[in-house]
Amino acid sequence: MENSPVRDYFHNIYQTMRTILIGMRISLKYCFAKTITLQYPDVAPALQPRYRGFHFFEVEKCIACDLCAKACPVDCIYIEKTGPRKIDKVTGVATGGLMTRYAIDYAKCMFCALCVDPCPTECIHMGNIHDLSGYDRESMIVEFTDLAKKGMQTPQPLWMTKPDAEVPDWARQRKQEWLDFAHSRDKLTGDDGRRRDEMMKAIDPKA
Ligand code: SF4
Numbered sequence: 001m002e003n004s005p006v007r008d009y010f011h012n013i014y015q016t017m018r019t020i021l022i023g024m025r026i027s028l029k030y031c032f033a034k035t036i037t038l039q040y041p042d043v044a045p046a047l048q049p050r051y052r053g054f055h056f057f058e059v060e061k062c063i064a065c066d067l068c069a070k071a072c073p074v075d076c077i078y079i080e081k082t083g084p085r086k087i088d089k090v091t092g093v094a095t096g097g098l099m100t101r102y103a104i105d106y107a108k109c110m111f112c113a114l115c116v117d118p119c120p121t122e123c124i125h126m127g128n129i130h131d132l133s134g135y136d137r138e139s140m141i142v143e144f145t146d147l148a149k150k151g152m153q154t155p156q157p158l159w160m161t162k163p164d165a166e167v168p169d170w171a172r173q174r175k176q177e178w179l180d181f182a183h184s185r186d187k188l189t190g191d192d193g194r195r196r197d198e199m200m201k202a203i204d205p206k207a
């Protein structure tokens, strides 16, 4: 069938009206939906399985190739190293130069996950931490190599660093999950002591 300007004109009007009505239908549905207030932080937020929160970074597997930083559309990943690194196929960890800095500026990050896909060693992941706050822009830069010195692979919200007695049960469990490297699925899974050793070797010349 041949396109005619008149047919195109009415077709465009039809498409416009149709998409507006589809959008309005969704808005109207929520206008009449029951309002739910979640008493966070007393009650755990229900995060979807593919929720994209603050990153989870495995420094012991990072080869400092910069592919994640190059893929980032807002240039918010900062990497510094003393030399090239490569994965040892037997142990599954990276050897070579040291990772002197791996940081992400969350004042800029859009949580788009474009940094995750190009990583050849699958050591940067979107995590499930959803809350992190600070009083200035500098405090929104997370130094993952500094976290690694404390045996951590992802930042913790401030209130999660409080004594166990002062946080709700669900938070206590999640805190332990993070410290237990529950997100890692590799040759070091289940061997947390060894992983901590490898993390230190990746960042500290004296380790
Ligand atoms: S999630 Fe997106 S914006 Fe954030 S560091 Fe990764 S690529 Fe950059």
Ligand code: SF4
Pocket: 061, 062, 063, 064, 065, 066, 067, 068, 069, 079, 118, 119, 120, 121, 122, 123, 124
């Ligand atoms: S792409 Fe992966 S291996 Fe390369 S620098 Fe980024 S996190 Fe490290």
